[in-house]
Amino acid sequence: MLPNRRDGGEGGRPQSDRLERLIEILVFIVVSPFVGFMLGGLLMVLVAWLSRHQTPTQVGADSATCSSSSRAPIVSPTTATTHRRPSFL
Incomplete structure (x- = not known):
């Protein structure tokens, strides 16, 4: 046992x-x-x-460029077409 x-x-x-x-x-x-x-x-x-030698505007522009380039396209479930978000979002 x-x-x-x-x-x-x-x-x-x-x-x-x-x-x-x-x-x-x-x-x-x-x-x-x-x-x-x-x-x-x-x-x-x-x-x-x-980012010590950049202005806040430059840092903001760089981060916006990086984040917008990494987004996936939005796919509509009804038409299955690809739409991109506007650049200001």
Whole structure:
């Protein structure tokens, strides 16, 4: 017969396993947002550094060009023709 983990047999100590798992989850809950915050801050500093010699108008124009070129065309479900969004959107 296989040992039952609840009875503290050879399968290990159940309370210890649960505590270790709980600690692992709590560490992840605390560390994960901190890592995300740090990576977001680094990306923000990188973008600010890359655009340090540009005016806000130039930066806005560059981002609008990048975002409009990455859009997919809009397909009408009734006619299956391709329509592009106006450039000001």
